[in-house]
Amino acid sequence: MEAAGTLERGLAVLRALAADPRRPVRATDLVRATGLARSTVDRVLATLAHLGYVRAEGRDVQPAPRLMELGEAYLAGGGLRDALAPLAGRLADELDESVSLAVPDGDGVRFIVQRTRRRTMSVTFRVGDLLPASRCAAGLALLDPAAPWAEDDQLIEPGLIAVAMPVRDRAGRAVCAVSVVSHTSRHTVAGLREHCLGALRKTVAEMEAALAGRLPSPTEAAPVPSPREAGPLPSPLAAETLSSPPGATGVDPSRAAKQELGMGFLQSLARGLAVMVALGTAPGGLTLADCAKATGLPRATVRRAVQTLERLGYAGAAGGGRFVLLPRVLELGYAGLSGLTIGEIVQPHLADLVARVRESASVAVLSGDDVMYVARVQTVSLMSINITVGTRFPAYATSMGRVLLAELPDERLATIEPRPLSPRTVTSRTELRALLRQAAADGYALVDQELEEGVRSIAVPIRDRTGRTVAAVNVATHAGRATNDTLLRDVLPELRKAAARMEADLAHVRTATDG
Template identity: 55%
Template sequence: MEQTAATPGEASGAPAGRAGPPVPVRAVSGESPAGSAGAVGPLVRGLEVLRVLATGPEPRRHPGDLARVTGLARSTVDRITTTLVRVGVLRAEGRELLLAPGAAELGNAYLASCGLPELLGPHAASLAGTLDESVSLAVPDGDGVRFLTQSARRRAMAISLRPGELLPAGHCAAGALFAAGRDEDGPARGTGTPDRHRRVAEARARGFAVDDQMIEPGLVAVAVPVRGPDGAVVCAVGVESHTSRHSAASLEERALPALRRTAAAMEEALASAPAATTHPAPPVATAAGAREDALKEELGAGFLRSLARGLDVLRAFGAVRGPARLTDLARLTGQPRATTRRSLLTLRHLGYVQEEEAGFRLLPRVLELGYARLSGLTLPEIATPHLVDLVRRVRESASVAVLDGDDIRYVARVAGSRIMRIDIGIGTRLPAYATAMGRVLLGALPAAERTVR
């Protein structure tokens, strides 16, 4: 595993053609969320602004652009973005706004709550190693297919399906499987095309589906369903390849037997998983109330407390496996039950939460709130803004390096503004034992590996 280190001083996010334009946030019930009884208006508007930043074609936006796209007043956008910046979901660079790593916490909450990556990810990684092809897990999300994880193979023609990415159900193999599972005894739900109805019928009859360059030219895939203990389709596991290696037919022949064995192992893992659990300690914000009070006192009307509280409710789902009870979410966030319930009802109207008999369940649509865009960032892209802030505070150069054999390799660097400085380019290698970052990384290795080195 790559080890990373950052130190001050000298050394001693959708592939093109897949995503459409952003669509306004919709209420699953068909009514306007802002006009729904009990809806939290600032939370509705705040998530709309966040979604535009997360799904729009440009990762950076001026507040005026956000006002134009969302139809909100500029003063409202300013209050929303001020709040989102202060709670760590957005960051400001000059007059531009973009997602901050804290936005990934919302998607992480869904992934932890559903438990699928943790339970099924190792099986997918093992299959990828066996077949030497990319393997992904996907779940249904409305009329689309949302990808959760991918165990990719490093190649010149790499198959890149980012976690959180949404694809139209009719354009991928997993979509046919989900449509077949929704309506076992009749035609596929929705109008659809005759070709799509044929693919769904084939998937239902054969128990698997094939994607012959429907997503993109050159991409072929085969997928099978993974069912939960109740027999319902929980997710799909798929193998993706390129036409330079396989045709759709040859990939089916090569991958399908192992794919079916892996799906069976995944179903066993789901059947033996423990019942829904709640972590005893609040991981969201130990002093959430004190933090909110301080921000409200500092920013006054510029801080939207109800928006911050709604985001805390989303994060709290990460501490609960399976449906979460209102009482647990209120305890985890430190909020009154009535306040928590208002946030949950608003999130339900927006399609991010589903209410069940056992409680509330976070839905995969939460991944649209920045997870897909942030999951595509490289380590240097994530680290550089933090290095800039560090250099500004300590007035020294700052770097990030990874362990590469017996050396360290610089992957990100921000130089301080000094007359005398050491220029170290990205990609520079230095002996690990002779540098501070190298010794930190060597010290973090397991004891047996440290001895070998």
């Protein structure tokens, strides 16, 4: 397979996988969906698995959270999301309605920001979803940006209404639309317009001022064609590319992977995806020379990859010899993966951990003064600890709870009243605080039969991309099967490895931890 053809075929497989990211598929399904040869699909999947973009379990394959870094490259490099999302969030709070930002993409609009109000009837559009421009308020606002506003009176779905206005860059181009979305149980479309229009106008003016103040303007550097103008368009690796600051000289790790894996590894696919990620590392895009420098690839290789991405509608020329990613990149699994919960993200790693230590393992989050289990894998044993997802325990008497409480301020800890749950439960507030400080210093907590006699567990924190502890993972066993020393010696290292893998996935899924 020639280089450009390999990248194109790899992206075809990714599109087929992204059609339903939560449903595992098999290679034979992808052969039918793409029309590619089975041997080609197998080599593509092997390469994507090595890069961390897909996860295989037996014959089943599905996208992994790391795949989201392709969409993140567009969202970060385009600049609109990071500049305008705070203003969209403020508008949602002010109006107590859902607010969306969407950009033109061919004959539709694709969402790049969602600030949803949690109600029984709520908006379920996700970042990355595509809607027909002619059937939603955001699309209508971009189709006719000269109009003062646009309305969607149940065009896309019965009961759903919206009012939208275009947002222009400093050159006067409508680069996105902001929508206020509600339901007919709350407003008529006229009532929604009356409720939101003043605040919407003010927010649009602030958004346009924010875009005008950005240097260089990514929207001026890379004008996205409007729906009317645009017709039909004919891993570890990516992580290393992203970790280099703009202008830094990158290293091409695909050489080592090719030597290690041989014919099963499609080097040109890996390099093409690295180019895609690199294009999102600088506002306004990169020149071919800068992209070659950032990836450590030959300029000719970068040129072929960019030409393929242009042909498929994933990249475009931005002026000054630069190229940027376009919204279509978000179709590569971003919407489905962005909706994953923490439990769904950690479950595969939890299963791997249990297979290695042969003891039950769980992940929990802090909920009030309790830990609440969000994922669990139980080992098969005559004596097992019967806990299910949704189970709650007092945080102070559990290893996961101690890890989660360790980062709370003293005034919050002062509200906790420890009570005896077993003869070993620590009930002294002074002693509990000392144990929490020790857990923070050690990076783990071990609890010996304080929740229940016979139950011994050890836990470590799970952190988001900012370093904030958002969950904890533990291994629990019966005291007769493992001593404290055994847990520290044999289980703690494996626990830390599992937590690191979970954190790597969580870093790519903004909605899982960013609210």
